[in-house]
Amino acid sequence: MRELVILGTASQVPTRTRNHNGYFLRWEREGILFDPGEGTQRQMTLAGVAASRITRICLTHVHGDHCFGLPGVLSRMVLDGVASPVHLHYPASGEDVVRALVSLATPGLDLQLHPHGEAGPIAPGIDVQPLRHRIEAYGYRVTEPDGRTFLPERLAALGIAGPDVGRLQREGSLGDVRLEDVSVHRPGRRFAFVMDTAVCDGAVALAGGADLLVMESTFSDDDAALADQYLHLTAGQAGALAGDGGAGTLVLTHFSSRYDDVAVLADQARAAAGSALVIAASDLDRIAFPPRRASAA
Known part of the structure; x- marks a missing residue:
């Protein structure tokens, strides 16, 4: 089974309707939690995501809205009696922050730390690409093996x-x-996760050929100057990355609290996304992995 569960969609600060970041990917036997911000443990309860399903946790970077929920999630896993190893992936420059967060969690979990500092594979079927943000950041791609039809x-x-x-x-x-x-050759399906970044080669590489692409859309195109200042994407830039990369479905998230209604962001992304389906995520959405596209058969 492949499914994406949206646990939170707010950037920097939560709002009345949006929690801090948090995304859970069901990928067959893997359960991958991306960027658990504050409140992720509660959001998991509301979404029906059991802590015991988590096999990996992947941090794009160590800004608080992407990682301050980590101690609570780890403590919940201990409380629920998770006995199998759990792998934590993160940028190497965030080592001190990650270890400080882990030290706050209840002990007893077989947590294996995996820092990375360059592009390439980090686990079977998972690789990273560097992004362009104010601190070291990486995006993730999960790929199933190629096959034959x-x-x-x-x-x-x-x-x-x-x-x-x-x-x-x-x-x-x-x-x-x-x-x-x-x-005939059947390329493996691809999931890509791109958070805080300006447009860069890493974001382009991750978006390329993604069947399901989760991408930050912090600012409206009208606020492009702010996006440039803080090294974030506008909705139009996210759409263009998806469209130019031939992505199948683009999920927009990480919205600034300045936008009460993100429909305008979705419209801006659609205008640049070509044939990609564009979804503006809401907290607790469940997004089924898209069917295999004809071009991949």
């Missing part, structure tokens, strides 16, 4: 059916028939 007409023409199909898939050949003869 069988072509039924070719299988039928060669008389391959039933258990022989599974054997062909496992072994790569069946007699004189190769797997490549009866199937």
